[in-house]
Amino acid sequence: MDIKEHFTKVIKANEGLIYKITTLYTDEKQDRKDLYQEIVYQLWKSFGSFQEQSKLSTWMYRVALNTAIFHLKQSKKRPDTIPFELEMDRLTDESDKAEEDRIKLLYKQIQQLNLLEKGIILLFLEGKSHEEIAEIVGMSISNVGTKISRIKEKLKSQIKKNTDYGT
């Protein structure tokens, strides 16, 4: 299998992962599409040098999250987007209103976190172990544990604030 074919397979197998990252780091559909193709491009650029020194998923998360950080700065400078549709802009069936609300609330909570917390919580929600999170983020395992506890507290107070404001 040649390198391009291998890369295409890797991307096809991880489309959902890239999509979830793009939705967390952007607010608008066009930005999301720009970031999506930027991530694919950056992954391709480093695919040759990735020689399975780390796990494939670790490398993918690292490049995708790092690209998302730098995309924040450039989001107003739009390249010519390759036409494709992010069909999951409606995340749930229209009938499943409660589910849609739950996902919207989830996004709202995560959007309020800072960049580091956002990355850590994304990896936590993706089911990554503390060891894997530590490797991707670049901090010690004990620090990851501390950060996750702090994020839990922060989320609690965010929800309390929102509830108090809402009532």
Place this chain on the structure above:
Amino acid sequence: MELEEMKLAWNDLSKRVEKQEILNQQMIEKMTKDQFQSNLKKIALPEYIGTIICYLGAAYLSVNVPKLEEPLIQFFGVISIALLLILPIISLQSIRGMRKINLSSHSYLETIQIFGQQKIRFLKLQKLNISLGLFLLVIGVPVLLALQGKSLNPTPLFWMLYFPLGVMFFLGFSYWVLKYYNRKLQATEKLLTEVNE
């Protein structure tokens, strides 16, 4: 919503997302082509165009300023040339570092730190650039008028009305722009502090 509830909602989302097909093979191939203009590569284009315009302006003034007679306007002309040469350098300097980043070799935390430091540097340079740009606007106008053969002396309104108004606008606009950049600077510094805690 507790963290565990969030995890359940995230799992539901993941199941839905994984069922969808976003890209086909042709689209992936297009995105990997070298001709594809990466967002990060496009950053510098407006700055390069700006540089050419500034240097053309500097060349025009260099040829014409020696022809001016009034020493003060000549002095303004020399300052304008210097600013037209310096401003693009500041602008290009502020984006240069960003292009060196290798997105696969740094951890997420390191990338945030690099991003934050670069953003602070960028914002500071932008503040300097805008202040100098506005200053150029003020001293460049009399030079351009003089080059067109128009004198400022026959219009007493200029010194009594237009000039004070111009200075007020200059100070007000600078205050507003610098306040905006200071706010952004504070937010970035706060992010870096939080990240390093």
